[in-house]
Each structure stands twice: as structure tokens, then as C-alpha cells.
Amino acid sequence: MISYILKKLRYLKLLNVNYADDQKKQGTSEYGQSTPIKLSQSLEKNLIAIRNLIGNNFDVIIREFSFGDHINVALIFLSGMTDQSMINENIMKPLMSESHSSQNETLKIKDIAQIKARILSVGGVNQYSSYDEIIDGCLSGQSILLLDECNEALAIMTTNWKSRAVEEPKTESVVRGPREGFTESLLTNTTLIRRKIMSPDLKIESMKLGSRTKTNVCIAYIQGIANPLLIEEIKRRLNRIKTDSILESGYVEQFIEDAPFSIFSTVANSEKPDAVAAKILEGRAAILVDGTPFVLSVPMVLIESFQSSEDYYSRPFFASLIRSIRFLAYFISIFAPSSYVALTTFHQELIPTPLLFSMAGAQEGVPFPAVMEAIMMGIIFEILREAGVRLPRPVGQAVSIVGALVIGESAVTAGLIGAPMVIVVALTAVSSFVVSAQSDSGGVLRITFVILAGFIGIYGIVIGQLGVFIHLASLRSFGTPYLSPLAPLSIRDLKDTIIRAPIWAMFTRPRTIGWHDPERQEFRLKPSSPSEETKEQNKAVR
């Protein structure tokens, strides 16, 4: 079936290529690189051209004025994306007032480079000479200063717009640990990472994706730790993206992931700067996309879904316990309904007799077979969950009341489902929230296993599980085996899987990811009671 889909996709791709070729022939290609049109000497001509390009937008402000010795200039900016007071104070004021006050000097200022060097009191100023650059700069919030009789323009960094403050993220809440989360602004996000890693080796490279949205995308990594081949591969895949819009990191994820048809995601995302910083320090690379608080990190391994940043902040015993609980919960969320279906449909003899009696009693009078019940309840639960996420807050109570009726006592008393099924579904539902990073794959697997179990019992479940295992073992994320360090086994890296070793014991980075510079810290950092020597020193001090 997949090969059929692939064939179709290949066909569509061919169509696209042909389409693009046609477009190129007509000379209106979206993607084709046309030679940039240079600015002309005349301010009037320039302004007419710019008005044609962006002038009819209501937020574009074109302010024409003159200064000094009747030198005509025009300032172009977007009203919502620029800092008005900065424009007034640092661009208009110096140009208009100071140049008047010292007449004899202004006469000399005819050159745009001199304005840049002597008048503008702004940090970032670029010199552009083509319309494309000007328009791009203006649309990203810069103010463009055009000068008469000059074929260059100044783009002044006045970018400023309203953005959300740094808040606690909604998805990965922690009891202990930093509470800040990424925001929609790329600059804030890179700052949050830089504040965690103040090393000159932290490189943040930027590129623009999307021919219409012109979204800023940054790759953050640590030079010397991250594998250079990985960075190269990421850049290659990002450069491959020829689309017109990138609105969220999910767009980028789907363009660069290794296994587009897999239910398991091979690109991780996080909303927490500390988690992303930890991943970067392990040798991964983060991909930040403007306009979303979700930062991608590659390569991803399956174990990552079970790790939470809090594991590393709490003490190792508790962290290890929580880790194992997470694994248990994940397995419950996948296998509980299917095992129940298999046991009640095919293998009643495997249930202890007293339990079998009570289960049979509860199930009596229920008209549906166990598979139907499990699938129905699964779907109803998904509906309730989805409704709970989407619906407006004030209506929330209604869903919880109705939900309690549907999955609960009333459904059992009405004789629609058996009481054991309710317990199984409730347990599954609660467990599925524990490992939220894999909740999407978990949902698909759960339904598949229920169907297999209804078809051929435990045999079906084991076969299905083997299939998932084969798939997981063959997955790779940017060259890293998805199941590492379990398969291929790397005993040294088991320190951070089901158990979480103490921080002082984790002196190497994961071998499959941070092999480039494996040593994280010194070997002997285990805290120990002060030796005799230091005790004597202490006495001497007293």
C-alpha cells in the first residue's frame, strides 16, 4: 500500500517539476533567482517604484522631508513593526535639527556613508543597493532611508513589535527547575539559549525559508561537540525546502524528517530552554523557527521521549524510579486494552479463576464483543480529549460532566459497557498522558494492537509488537539509530535510560550523538567525605 502511495507521490512530484519548468519558461517563477534590480539615482523614481511594490499597504509609511542644504530624503517604515520613538529620536531628530544647527558642516554631507558614520545614532545600519533588499528589510521591520542623487539606501534596525513575555510553558511543566519557556519571537529564543550557554563556541546560524513568509530559521549548536557532518546534513535538508510558507516548526520538521511515513517522530521538539540547552550540550543541534515557541532538536532517539529535564535536577534514585514508572505507563497505555481484549476473547484460561468469575459477572448483559467495546471507548475517549483541548474555557465543565457520564458509572448501569472495560480505558487514558512526547504514536499503536488482539489474541499482539520493533530498529534520525543506546547496545550509555545515573557519574556524552568530544567532565567528581588532610586543615583554621 505504501509503495502505491509512494508511486502516486512520485507522479505528483513529476507534475510539480513540469509545472515549475513551465513557470520558469514564462519567467514568473517563484523560486527562480532573477537578477536584482538596482536603485536609480533619482529619489522620485525610486519612490515611485517602491510605491508600486508596497505603497498601497495601509501600514507602510513613506515620510519625505529634506534637511541641510535641501537634500531630499525619504524614510520608509512599517508602522506596526518599528519603534516609533527610536525613529523620532535617533533618525529624524539628528537629521533635521542637528544638521540645521551647524550649517557649514551639513553642506558637506551629501554622501550616504557620512550620514551613516556621523549622524545616525543607531546600532545596526546596513547599506543596500537593490529593491529586493530594501523591500525585504522594510518588511522585516527596518527603516529605509533613501537619499536623492544616490543609488544606495540605508536600512536602519528599528525592529520592535509586541510579543509575548517569557512565561512558564504550557506543555512541559516541572516541579523543580526553571520555569521560563520559549516565546514566539526568534530573538528572545536565541537569547534564552545563549543565556544558558555563554560560550563563544555556541554558534547560531540563520537562514530564511519560505519564498513568501521569509521565515527566519536558526540552527544552534556547539562547535567542537556537534558532529560537523550533522550540521552539514541539517543545512542540506533545510536548503532543500523550496516552499512558499513556513508558519511553524512543524512545517520544517515534516520537510527534514528521516521517516515521513513513520508514526514515530524522528525530530524532537521542546518548549523549554534548559531542555534544549542540555540537548545542544550533548552534541545535538537545535532548529529555531521564528513565530513558534517549539524548538526542534536533532538527532532524536526514542529514549528522549522518556526523559524530562526535571530528571536531572532531582536526585538519582527518585529520578530513576520516575523513569521506570514512565516506561511502565507507556507500556500500559499501549498494551492494556489489547491485552484485556485478548484475554477475555481468546485466553480466558489464563485469567485466575476468581477474577474470571467476577469479570464474567460484570460483563454479563453487555451486547458488544470486547474488541468493539475497546475500540468504541478508545474513540470516545479521544473525542473527549480533543474536545477538552479545543473548546473555549467557559464550556469546559460541560465536557467533563458529559465525559464522566459517557465513560463511567452511567454507561455501565445502562449495560452498554462492562465495568472492567471502564477501568482499563481509564487506566490507559491516564497512562497515555505520562509520556506526552509519544502520545501520538501511542494512540495509533493502541488501536492497532486492539484490532490485532481481537483478530488473533496474544499472538497478534506479539506479532504486532515485533513489527513495531523491526520498524524502530530500522529507523534512523540524522544517522543516529533511533533505538540507541538499547539497540545497537552501548553499555556505557545505559546510564541515562531506564535508570538515571548521578550527574557526577555521567562523565561522557552519549556515544552515538556526541562522539566528537566525548568527555563531559572529569572522572573523579563523586562527592566524598572530607579526608583527614582537609580535616586537619580545618582545625588549623579554627
Place this chain on the structure above:
Amino acid sequence: MKLEKGEISSSQLMFLVGGFIQGSLLTLAFAKDATKHDLWLALIAALMMSLPLALVYITLALKFPGQNLFQINDAVFGPYLGKLVSFQYIMLFLMIVSSNLWFAGDFFLTFFFPETPIIVIMIMFAFICAWGVRAGIEVIARMSIILVLFTILIALTTFILLLNEMKFSNFLPIFDIPIHDFIQGTNIMMAIPFNEVIIFMMVIPYANKMKQVKTSVLYGLMIGGITSLIVVIRNTAVLGPLADIVVSPSMEAVRLIDLGEIIERLEALVGIGLILSMFLKVSVFYYATVLGMAQLLKLRSYVPLVIPVGIIGITLALTNESSIQFTYTAMNTYPIFSLSFYIVLPLISLLIVKIRKLPK
């Protein structure tokens, strides 16, 4: 032309061999009629006898680095006779694939799904193995570690849970059978799991460290042998004379587990373990069959052959009439028949290699 691009590490090879031997945990019972309660002695004897044979295979494989069994046949017997020998091997492997499919199907039919048609079980099993083969030997090898650990876990857990049911007087008197029965039992034991490691002549060329191949394969044999020993000792100690009569001693032994009326009826574990370990065994044989065919037919990739070979395997398996006939063949015909493939041909090959001083 290289059909397989994957690479496997030495630890993966070790676990792959171990899991491969574990895949025959339940077929060990074929020797029980001959050896009675001395099955464990026959097992140890077979393991010891198979080690030098494994060394023969490894020596052959290491003489021709990067070449697998069929390429070695070509080199040793010449292009025409070599092809004929390779063809015989492919037929043998295909037969083993189909027998294992049938065994798995029959087992589940007998103990779990008496009313399900056997073909359904076999198709599902063949499908999953075909999936694994398509993914390549690297993926199968990667999976082996977890599957082997899981099987060992099941064996140990059931062993510990059955400790209070065990009567070690069941082993007495030791060596109570005629010597020819013992030899026959050992031969059966060697034919069914241990000598089958010849299949790893198809896998060894893809190991990344040739120097460690020998230790990996021998350690793998030991892992598989010790797991088998645990299971055999458990069965005989728990069931006593009953172990010689019942169809599947493991199943009957595990059925006796009863811990405070809470942990009981764990025989599903045996079924799960059977699929997991047999998956490795069948996949490796399946892989070798398909790879060999592709080599014989000079194809560029073995992938197009996977599904047809699976269908042929299932069809071949359906020719088995009943488990009685199957067991009879496995006990009396097959061990003698397979001697030529497992012992005679490799030894001749090694001799020719020595005489002709191959590879030149």
C-alpha cells in the same frame, strides 16, 4: 556487486547467534524420545561437539573475507559444481524456513487457537519475518540483543518460579540409556539447533571486526546452549518421566507455576518467547535463502525475492500432514539427511581449500 550494505558489530553477532540457538528452545524436545531424562547430557554433548564444527565454519569464512557461503562454494568447487552445491544449500534453508513456520503454526494451533486455520498463523509469522528480512541483516542484528535478553529473562523467571516443584531425583539414574540412543539423541540435537550455525557463513562477511568473529560466534553458541540447558533441566526436573511423553514439555512445566494463586498460568510467556526467539531464527534462514537466490540469479537486490520466497515457504509448510509425521521426520530422517550439509560438505571444502591453497 554487494547485495547487503549493512554492517554488524561483534556483540550484535554474538547475540544474533545466541538468539538463533534460542529459537530452537521448543524443538529441543525432538530428542526426548531417544534420550529420555538424559536430555541434558545429550545437550551438553551436542554443544561440545558443535564447537569444533563451528570452528570449521568460521575458518572457512575467515579464509575468504567478505565472501559468503555461496561465493565460497563457487571458489572451492568451481563455478558450475559450486552453483549446484549452493542450490542444494538454498533448498535446505528454504526447507528449514518452512518447517519452522509450520512448527510455530502447529504450536499455536495446539495450545492457543484450536479453531484457527494454521495458514493464518503462518502467514502472519512469515509476514513479520519478511518485514525483518527486507529491513536487512543490520536491523535483525540490532533487534537480537533485546530479544535474547527477553528470552533469557523468561527462562530464568520460569526456572525460579518452578524451584519448589523441582525434584532433582528425576535425573537419576544418570546415563541410563543405551549408547546408540545417546548418539542418536546427540545427533538430533546437533542437527536442529547447533549445526545450523552454518547459516552464519552468510552473515559473518558483514561483521565489521573480522578478528572478533570467532569469539563472538563461540560465545553466542554458549549463550544459546546455556539457555537451552536451563530450559531442559527445568523441564526434566519438574515433569520427570512425564517430560518424555507430553507434546511440549516447556508448556506443561510452565503451566504448573502457581505462586499464591496470583501468579499462575504463565504459559502465554512460553508462547511469546517462542515467537520472539523463533523470529530471529526464521529471519536469519529466510535472509540467507533470499540472499543466496539473489546471488545465484545475479540480481542487483534481494528485496524482490522476499515475498515470493515467503509464499513458497508457506506453501511448502502446508505439505506437512500432521505433527506426528513432522516429529518423525525431525527425529529420524532429517538428522541423517542434514549430516552431508553440516559436516561432510564443509569438511570437504576445508580440505580442498587446504590442498588447493585457496584463496589464491
